[in-house]
Amino acid sequence: MVNQERIVQEFLELVHIDSAPGRERQLADALKQKLVALGLEVLEDNAGAAIGGDTGNIIARLPGQLKHVPTVAFAAHMDRVTPGLGIKPHIKDGVIYSDGTTILAADDVAGIVQMLEAVRILAEQHIPHGDIELLFTISEEAGLQGAKNLDRSLLKADAAYFLDGGGNVGTIIPQAPAQKKITVNVNGVPAHAGIEPEKGISAIVVAADAITHMKLGRIDEETTCNIGTIKGGQATNIVPAQVTLQCEVRSRNEAKLDAQVNHMVSEFQAAAQRFGVTVDIKVEESYPAMNLSENDLAVQMAIEATKSLGLTPVIVPTGGGSDANILVGKGLPSVILGIGMEKVHSTEEFIPIQQLVAGAQLVVAIVQQAAK
Numbered sequence: 001m002v003n004q005e006r007i008v009q010e011f012l013e014l015v016h017i018d019s020a021p022g023r024e025r026q027l028a029d030a031l032k033q034k035l036v037a038l039g040l041e042v043l044e045d046n047a048g049a050a051i052g053g054d055t056g057n058i059i060a061r062l063p064g065q066l067k068h069v070p071t072v073a074f075a076a077h078m079d080r081v082t083p084g085l086g087i088k089p090h091i092k093d094g095v096i097y098s099d100g101t102t103i104l105a106a107d108d109v110a111g112i113v114q115m116l117e118a119v120r121i122l123a124e125q126h127i128p129h130g131d132i133e134l135l136f137t138i139s140e141e142a143g144l145q146g147a148k149n150l151d152r153s154l155l156k157a158d159a160a161y162f163l164d165g166g167g168n169v170g171t172i173i174p175q176a177p178a179q180k181k182i183t184v185n186v187n188g189v190p191a192h193a194g195i196e197p198e199k200g201i202s203a204i205v206v207a208a209d210a211i212t213h214m215k216l217g218r219i220d221e222e223t224t225c226n227i228g229t230i231k232g233g234q235a236t237n238i239v240p241a242q243v244t245l246q247c248e249v250r251s252r253n254e255a256k257l258d259a260q261v262n263h264m265v266s267e268f269q270a271a272a273q274r275f276g277v278t279v280d281i282k283v284e285e286s287y288p289a290m291n292l293s294e295n296d297l298a299v300q301m302a303i304e305a306t307k308s309l310g311l312t313p314v315i316v317p318t319g320g321g322s323d324a325n326i327l328v329g330k331g332l333p334s335v336i337l338g339i340g341m342e343k344v345h346s347t348e349e350f351i352p353i354q355q356l357v358a359g360a361q362l363v364v365a366i367v368q369q370a371a372k
């Protein structure tokens with residue numbers, strides 16, 4: 001069903017086009033041209049301007065012949081991590097690699113070409129379907145900025161599939177944690193460390209005292225936390241007056257997430273009180289949780305579509321956050337699908353051609369499930 005030569009050529013063509021967060025213009029223009037040629041209606045929102053990028057999110061619509069069936073959306077991101085410029089892909093034994101000096105950008109060009117190939121198959125095979133939406137986001141790798149600034153009113157979908165997951169095709173990821181970030185400033189009292197250290201209160205010591213009272217790392221099966229950076233002090237002869245810590249907490253359970261955030265905040269406050277200093281604490285939500293169950297329509301359609309290809313669905317949660325979290329937060333039931341890419345965000349990234357092909361087949365199969 002899939003034209004293997006065509007999807008591989010398109011993958012090679014698109015990874016050759018440079019792209020980076022906020023700098024997706026060239027790739028977006030190439031995609032727009034392809035989408036229009038395939039007969040889709042193509043829109044670009046204003047998210048690019050909102051985040052200082054040169055490109056907005058691209059939304060493409062393929063109206064279906066079938067009405068009264070769910071509208072499904074498929075999504076992938078157009079940006080890449082570094083080193084992601086000047087990619088020179090090559091194929092060895094049915095697997096596509098970079099030349100080892102850059103990433104391959106299967107994350108997320110594989111998802112993009114799987115969508116495009118699926119659209120071609122629907123037309124070539126005259127497969128009846130409902131309305132389909134394709135979403136190509138910007139700046140996913142830079143804090144999910146494209147999804148966060150997406151004009152939600154442009155999507156009508158009942159279920160969305162993000163072609164952006166690790167694992168072989170057949171991997172279905174309906175759950176991902178929410179994340180909150182905590183920034184803490186400890187305000188100590190400076191003093192000369194040699195002449196009158198007793199007049200100072202070390203911000204570093206206060207922070208250390210707080211940390212030794214904290215549960216950190218893996219809190220439970222669905223909750224993790226980390227103090228990622230600690231910066232402070234000026235010189236060995238000054239009792240440090242300032243230290244800034246950046247922490248994150250993740251959980252698939254929002255109540256557990258808040259409990260861990262509160263635990264950390266109160267330990268910082270308690271340590272400050274013990275030493276008679278103050279702390280400034282800022283808590284920000286990075287993204288909400290993704291928490292669909294196996295009974296949700298979006299997950300059910302993915303399971304049935306996977307089985308229809310003779311594959312065994314593997315349903316797993318992820319510990320990472322992605323565009324899908326943001327869309328779930330905006331009220332669109334979303335699932336991440338494994339697209340066969342491996343070792344992403346590294347120069348060893350690769351994708352087997354067989355997986356590239358299977359991902360396109362899965363997109364078609366999900367469209368067919370929605371049409372039932």
Ligand SMILES: [Zn+2]
Nearest residue numbers: 077107108164
């Ligand atoms: Zn990705």
